[in-house]
Amino acid sequence: MLPRAHRMTSSDQFAETISRGRRAGAPSIVIYATSREGTTDEPTATTAVGFVVSKAVGNSVVRHRVLRQLRALVAARLPVVDGYHALVVRALPAAAGRPSAMLGADLDRALIKAARPPRAMPSAERAR
RNA sequence: CGAGCCGACCGGACGGCCGCGUCGCGGGCCUGCUGCACGCAGCGGGCCGGUGCCGAGGAAAGUCCGGGCUCCACAGGGCAGGGUGGUUGUUAACGGCAACCCGGGGCGACCCGCGGGACAGUGCCACAGAAAAUAAACCGCCUUGCGGGCGGCCGGUUCGCCGGUCUAUCGCAAGGUAAGGGUGAAACGGCGGUGUAAGAGACCACCAGCGUCCCGGGCGACCGGGGCGGCUAGGCAAACCCCACCCGGAGCAAGGUCAAGAGGGCCGGCUUGCCGGCCUGCGCAGGCGAUCGAGGGCGGCCCGCCCGAGCCUGCGGGUAGACCGCUCGAGCCUGGCGGCAACGUCAGGCGUAGAUGGAUGGCCGUCGCCUCGGGCUUGCCCGAGGCACAGAACCCGGCUUACAGGUUGACUCGUCCG
RNA sequence: GCCCCCGUAGCUCAGGGGAUAGAGCACUGCCCUCCGGAGGCAGGGGCGCAGGUUCGAAUCCUGCCGGGGGCA
Numbered sequence: 001m002l003p004r005a006h007r008m009t010s011s012d013q014f015a016e017t018i019s020r021g022r023r024a025g026a027p028s029i030v031i032y033a034t035s036r037e038g039t040t041d042e043p044t045a046t047t048a049v050g051f052v053v054s055k056a057v058g059n060s061v062v063r064h065r066v067l068r069q070l071r072a073l074v075a076a077r078l079p080v081v082d083g084y085h086a087l088v089v090r091a092l093p094a095a096a097g098r099p100s101a102m103l104g105a106d107l108d109r110a111l112i113k114a115a116r117p118p119r120a121m122p123s124a125e126r127a128r
Numbered sequence: 129c130g131a132g133c134c135g136a137c138c139g140g141a142c143g144g145c146c147g148c149g150u151c152g153c154g155g156g157c158c159u160g161c162u163g164c165a166c167g168c169a170g171c172g173g174g175c176c177g178g179u180g181c182c183g184a185g186g187a188a189a190g191u192c193c194g195g196g197c198u199c200c201a202c203a204g205g206g207c208a209g210g211g212u213g214g215u216u217g218u219u220a221a222c223g224g225c226a227a228c229c230c231g232g233g234g235c236g237a238c239c240c241g242c243g244g245g246a247c248a249g250u251g252c253c254a255c256a257g258a259a260a261a262u263a264a265a266c267c268g269c270c271u272u273g274c275g276g277g278c279g280g281c282c283g284g285u286u287c288g289c290c291g292g293u294c295u296a297u298c299g300c301a302a303g304g305u306a307a308g309g310g311u312g313a314a315a316c317g318g319c320g321g322u323g324u325a326a327g328a329g330a331c332c333a334c335c336a337g338c339g340u341c342c343c344g345g346g347c348g349a350c351c352g353g354g355g356c357g358g359c360u361a362g363g364c365a366a367a368c369c370c371c372a373c374c375c376g377g378a379g380c381a382a383g384g385u386c387a388a389g390a391g392g393g394c395c396g397g398c399u400u401g402c403c404g405g406c407c408u409g410c411g412c413a414g415g416c417g418a419u420c421g422a423g424g425g426c427g428g429c430c431c432g433c434c435c436g437a438g439c440c441u442g443c444g445g446g447u448a449g450a451c452c453g454c455u456c457g458a459g460c461c462u463g464g465c466g467g468c469a470a471c472g473u474c475a476g477g478c479g480u481a482g483a484u485g486g487a488u489g490g491c492c493g494u495c496g497c498c499u500c501g502g503g504c505u506u507g508c509c510c511g512a513g514g515c516a517c518a519g520a521a522c523c524c525g526g527c528u529u530a531c532a533g534g535u536u537g538a539c540u541c542g543u544c545c546g
Numbered sequence: 547g548c549c550c551c552c553g554u555a556g557c558u559c560a561g562g563g564g565a566u567a568g569a570g571c572a573c574u575g576c577c578c579u580c581c582g583g584a585g586g587c588a589g590g591g592g593c594g595c596a597g598g599u600u601c602g603a604a605u606c607c608u609g610c611c612g613g614g615g616g617c618a
Binding site: 007008009013014050051052059060061064068069071072073075076100101 | 146490491
């Protein structure tokens with residue numbers, strides 16, 4: 001587990017982050033992040049991080065393996081992630097059996113995409 | 129040595145850096161209550177560092193059985209419903225396990241079997257076949273009678289035939305018979321003989337099989353032997369059913385303890401829609417109460433003044449959340465004894481995960497094993513890839529299913545040698 | 547964690563011991579038409595898997611596999 005302060009522990013928080021957060025994808029994962037704007041967070045408050053690994057990824061052993069890999073990768077990137085109010089990492093079926101180095105690359109790409117200021121992208125909006 | 133059969137066990141090893149969880153020890157910060165000598169002590173709570181021990185499986189899985197535990201229900205018995213099904217044991221219990229019996233398979237070690245009852249009753253047995261279950265009808269076979277009739281013989285004859293008789297054979301009727309009917313998964317004992325008009329357990333020998341009685345062995349399922357009787361009985365109960373035995377229901381999200389808040393009302397503040405403070409929960413029962421004032425406020429108390437429609441007591445229930453249940457248990461290991469064994473018993477030793485968005489790990493290195501490619505000194509070197517099935521959630525006993533590779537024991541068959 | 551139900555053709559469903567396993571839609575080919583549709587004719591394709599009971603199993607029994615739903 002992550003240090004207690006960083007754990008996301010309620011399903012309300014998961015639903016909030018997934019429906020309101022900025023979404024950014026990579027081949028094996030999707031992340032959802034909510035910023036601190038409009039919240040009562042202090043700038044030093046810790047970020048709540050949650051993980052979603054569905055049954056489509058694999059059996060219990062595979063899912064736990066993916067979860068632990070992602071947890072270690074996020075723990076190493078806490079200084080980067082700390083700017084957000086909350087973060088949810090969802091593992092896609094492609095994450096099963098993927099080495100941690102590749103998962104880390106995917107995570108970095110998604111974080112960079114999420115950090116970019118939102119641009120007007122009508123085509124992307126329509127596709128959604 | 130080869131082939132086989134039945135078990136038992138293991139299921140990567142070591143190291144470096146960084147992390148997570150329970151528990152213990154110790155520290156810092158914040159905070160609640162109590163005490164006073166007024167900034168300290170005691171008892172708690174929360175957060176953050178440090179440190180020490182420990183931290184997934186043989187199936188943790190499927191949830192197919194059985195139990196412990198908890199709550200509800202319950203006098204006893206019966207019905208309904210469900211389950212089990214050779215015998216004897218074993219056990220907390222079981223649909224598990226052990227030994228044995230019976231049937232089947234294998235040269236054998238050994239394996240497989242939902243393995244009670246089809247004379248309690250009901251039902252089903254397609255197609256084919258004469259017939260599919262009291263058995264009877266049909267074909268066929270045989271005898272007799274009547275009728276026809278190839279042919280033979282005898283007699284008569286007008287030489288055209290006529291009559292009689294025997295008879296291959298055909299038809300009809302009556303009677304006898306169940307041997308035969310080749311279809312089927314299955315056909316009312318089998319083979320041989322006697323017998324007969326033809327036949328038949330009608331009779332005989334042998335065999336299979338049923339019922340019953342006796343003797344012997346075994347706790348028993350059952351086994352061995354003998355006598356007598358009818359001559360003979362189909363299958364399906366994983367069809368209904370009958371018999372014997374067993375089963376109350378739900379499940380740790382069981383259940384228990386402590387219990388906010390939201391909502392409502394009042395007051396205050398101001399940045400007039402927010403913030404802060406105080407009071408108040410629900411149900412039932414009883415009691416008191418608005419002319420006679422319940423209760424509250426001011427006050428040390430009485431008097432007095434003010435507010436006033438609810439208030440008091442008892443019992444019961446309880447959401448979020450927290451805590452308990454929560455890991456020492458039919459425990460594990462070693463040895464002795466009893467038992468063929470499953471198992472039981474005695475002695476000694478061991479201390480063994482308890483998470484809750486859910487810990488038990490992430491990255492890297494060395495070694496080991498396997499596969500492929502290359503080099504070749506033919507068993508080594510180099511390179512690449514891989515290392516099974518699978519993750520505790522109240523706990524046990526089993527079953528079933530998945531599983532790379534490996535260790536080990538007993539036994540059987542074959543070949544060779546002694 | 548516990549409980550219940552269902553797997554039959556590409557899809558939706560019948561069939562509950564003896565069938566060549568059916569129906570509708572869909573698919574393929576041909577006819578019709580200038581072309582397409584509609585219509586007509588013909589055709590292909592299936593009992594989740596493995597054992598067992600039975601003479602015989604989609605059907606009955608057992609074990610797996612997959613899917614769906616419910617409880618709090």
